[in-house]
Amino acid sequence: MIRLSNFFNLNPNISMKKLFTIILSLIAIFPLLGITDLTKNDVDKALNKNKLQHPYLHFSESDKVAILARIKSSPECRDIMNRFTAESNVLLHMPVDRNIPIQGKNTRAGWTEYDRDGNYDRVMYANRNNALKLAFMYQITGEQKYADKAFEFADAFCDFTTWTVRAHEFPIIYSRIMPYNVSDDQVNFSFDHVNGDSGRIMATVYDWLYQALTPAQRDRIRGALLEKVITRVRGNYEYHWWATAYRCNWCGVCNSGVGLAGLALLTEDPHLTDVVSESYNRINKMLNELGIDGGWQEGGGYWNYGVHTAVFFADALKRLTDGKYNLFENERLKNNPVTFPLYISVEGKRSLNFEDSGGGNIIGASWLINKLAMETESGLAVWYRNEFYKNGTDMWDIIWPKPAITPVAPNKTSIHFRTIDWWVMRSDFKDPNKVLVAGKAGKNDDPHHGHLDIGHFVVHWQGDYFITDLGSGSYDEKYFDDARWDYPQASSVGHNVVFVNGEKQLPGKMRKQPYNFNIGGEVLEFHSSKQRDYVIMDPTNAYPGVEMKGWRRHVTLEKPVVTIVVDEVKTTPGAEIEVRFHPGVDKNVKDNYVLLNGKSGKMALIPVVNQKYEIIEGRHASAPVNATRPFTWLEYFGTNLKATTDNTIIATIILPVKDDNEALHIFKSINKNLDNKGNFNISFSKDGKRYRYSYRNTNKGLILENITL
Numbered sequence: 001m002i003r004l005s006n007f008f009n010l011n012p013n014i015s016m017k018k019l020f021t022i023i024l025s026l027i028a029i030f031p032l033l034g035i036t037d038l039t040k041n042d043v044d045k046a047l048n049k050n051k052l053q054h055p056y057l058h059f060s061e062s063d064k065v066a067i068l069a070r071i072k073s074s075p076e077c078r079d080i081m082n083r084f085t086a087e088s089n090v091l092l093h094m095p096v097d098r099n100i101p102i103q104g105k106n107t108r109a110g111w112t113e114y115d116r117d118g119n120y121d122r123v124m125y126a127n128r129n130n131a132l133k134l135a136f137m138y139q140i141t142g143e144q145k146y147a148d149k150a151f152e153f154a155d156a157f158c159d160f161t162t163w164t165v166r167a168h169e170f171p172i173i174y175s176r177i178m179p180y181n182v183s184d185d186q187v188n189f190s191f192d193h194v195n196g197d198s199g200r201i202m203a204t205v206y207d208w209l210y211q212a213l214t215p216a217q218r219d220r221i222r223g224a225l226l227e228k229v230i231t232r233v234r235g236n237y238e239y240h241w242w243a244t245a246y247r248c249n250w251c252g253v254c255n256s257g258v259g260l261a262g263l264a265l266l267t268e269d270p271h272l273t274d275v276v277s278e279s280y281n282r283i284n285k286m287l288n289e290l291g292i293d294g295g296w297q298e299g300g301g302y303w304n305y306g307v308h309t310a311v312f313f314a315d316a317l318k319r320l321t322d323g324k325y326n327l328f329e330n331e332r333l334k335n336n337p338v339t340f341p342l343y344i345s346v347e348g349k350r351s352l353n354f355e356d357s358g359g360g361n362i363i364g365a366s367w368l369i370n371k372l373a374m375e376t377e378s379g380l381a382v383w384y385r386n387e388f389y390k391n392g393t394d395m396w397d398i399i400w401p402k403p404a405i406t407p408v409a410p411n412k413t414s415i416h417f418r419t420i421d422w423w424v425m426r427s428d429f430k431d432p433n434k435v436l437v438a439g440k441a442g443k444n445d446d447p448h449h450g451h452l453d454i455g456h457f458v459v460h461w462q463g464d465y466f467i468t469d470l471g472s473g474s475y476d477e478k479y480f481d482d483a484r485w486d487y488p489q490a491s492s493v494g495h496n497v498v499f500v501n502g503e504k505q506l507p508g509k510m511r512k513q514p515y516n517f518n519i520g521g522e523v524l525e526f527h528s529s530k531q532r533d534y535v536i537m538d539p540t541n542a543y544p545g546v547e548m549k550g551w552r553r554h555v556t557l558e559k560p561v562v563t564i565v566v567d568e569v570k571t572t573p574g575a576e577i578e579v580r581f582h583p584g585v586d587k588n589v590k591d592n593y594v595l596l597n598g599k600s601g602k603m604a605l606i607p608v609v610n611q612k613y614e615i616i617e618g619r620h621a622s623a624p625v626n627a628t629r630p631f632t633w634l635e636y637f638g639t640n641l642k643a644t645t646d647n648t649i650i651a652t653i654i655l656p657v658k659d660d661n662e663a664l665h666i667f668k669s670i671n672k673n674l675d676n677k678g679n680f681n682i683s684f685s686k687d688g689k690r691y692r693y694s695y696r697n698t699n700k701g702l703i704l705e706n707i708t709l
Contacts (some may be wrong), residue, residue, distance in 0.1 A: 071398060100123065245448075263273070283313060337380075348432070518544060533559070539553065567652075608652065
């Protein structure tokens with residue numbers, strides 16, 4: 001065991017920042033010790049299998065008393081139930097489609113009619129999800145008609161030869177670059193996240209319908225769970241890449257599906273506690289990969305997918321072991337159950353668009369936040385639920401309602417997610433009149449959903465991204481192999497970063513090649529105060545190092561709306577430097593600035609450089625390998641110049657303006673100075689106020705003075 005006392009004795013002069021970095025590395029290397037691995041024997045001892053009586057996964061017969069009372073007393077739950085009743089009554093009269101449509105062979109490319117029509121997925125998911133809804137109705141009402149119809153849909157779903165979709169079978173997925181902690185030697189793709197979801201859902205259907213089914217009907221669903229879930233994985237986890245992909249959402253989805261199937265079948269197959277222990281251990285290791293601040297490298301959408309599916313298994317196992325084996329006690333989850341989704345939220349009930357995660361709705365369903373709040377006793381989670389969500393709309397909002405916990409507002413509005421090196425600056429979580437600036441550094445070591453975007457940032461105001469992230473590319477046949485890095489959405493060319501002679505960032509992982517965990521960048525400093533937030537990023541190691549000799553990016557949010565970016569770029573003299581930006585609104589490029597026109601306001605982006613520069617416009621050609629996705633142009637612009645020395649400083653002011661005249665007035669008010677000691681000063685006027693920023697030169701580079709004003 002490493003003793004920190006010995007470490008200090010050997011390294012008496014180590015800096016606190018270096019020590020912190022080393023501690024983070026040790027945490028990443030050594031699993032968290034809060035929860036240890038389980039064995040089959042542990043689960044056998046904790047479960048009284050002889051007393052199991054369906055339903056038991058997420059509630060029991062005795063628990064239903066409180067659920068029924070909740071439906072009567074809570075307007076929210078009553079509305080959900082009334083809607084479910086109406087929809088279920090429609091399903092009672094709906095003929096069940098037992099004809100399995102032809103599944104396309106190239107679903108990621110969409111070349112044929114069968115690849116494009118979506119019929120296979122539509123019938124598959126409809127049968128599965130309708131069975132779940134009707135099974136819930138049976139539990140709440142006790143009416144056999146709902147159980148009978150639920151079984152019809154379940155029977156049709158069980159008739160599908162596989163619950164794994166074509167896009168994740170060998171011909172398409174084989175060339176994928178495998179994520180962290182997964183061997184390149186992967187040839188078995190018989191179980192995917194859709195299979196995991198299906199196992200989880202059909203386990204619940206089995207549990208809820210059990211008392212209403214004949215032995216043959218039970219065996220129909222049980223046999224499908226054994227054939228399509230349990231036996232595909234049990235005893236051969238090492239042949240499924242997702243089993244050890246602890247930084248990937250698939251780990252939670254798939255292991256939860258297998259584990260819940262095992263739990264649901266214990267009344268007939270009590271020996272399946274081995275898959276229960278496997279799911280517990282592997283999901284726990286996935287949760288260990290949450291950052292120390294709750295960050296998830298794949299982004300918000302995949303945080304939600306991995307965590308919310310894991311929660312179903314965690315809930316069932318906690319219940320069945322009377323709390324003895326409780327994944328909600330994982331320190332990373334318990335300490336920050338909603339920190340990540342809260343802080344990457346964007347005004348307008350959206351979320352940051354980094355990586356492949358999308359930037360659509362707020363992260364996490366209301367019932368998930370309810371459950372996390374209840375299990376971790378988090379007042380912050382309750383505040384997030386109250387402030388960002390309307391009434392629930394799902395049956396799980398009835399099963400896992402809002403907890404009676406006092407809400408606690410966040411004690412800060414800005415954050416640096418230290419493990420993944422993302423950062424968010426803002427004055428307020430919900431006020432559209434105040435600017436949000438967010439960016440990221442970290443490593444380029446996620447080939448699954450990561451982008452080559454180290455040093456990238458966005459600016460959001462008045463409901464628009466004025467400086468935006470392009471989001472994910474088309475999930476086509478090539479997007480997840482080595483060609484991924486040629487898509488502008490994933491490549492550095494499609495991000496708001498700096499280029500020297502066009503040199504692009506590198507991935508830390510290519511197919512059949514070892515990981516290089518050194519490729520990427522880091523946040524050097526992050527400071528936040530009531531008046532000003534400030535970050536320094538160093539993305540240098542994200543590049544090959546041939547043209548880009550060094551790059552430090554400083555971003556300051558002068559609250560509530562003014563953003564100052566200062567880039568220190570080291571190159572050989574004569575090199576061409578471009579500071580690139582992707583607008584999320586209409587742009588009007590002028591000689592000395594760019595006017596950005598949003599739906600509810602305007603912003604000016606003004607370069608500040610001590611030499612001649614040019615604002616250039618360009619666009620990326622985006623043509624997905626998918627017949628259903630059209631060709632598109634993706635626009636950008638950039639500040640271009642030629643380096644006159646080996647260290648070039650390029651500042652950029654981004655701020656709201658009333659019109660073109662105000663933008664021009666601000667431009668003319670700018671003063672800039674680079675003295676003979678390398679200190680850089682910039683000032684300008686807006687609305688009668690003079691803004692001043694002084695960057696002191698050090699042996700490591702510039703640093704903003706009066707950081708915490």
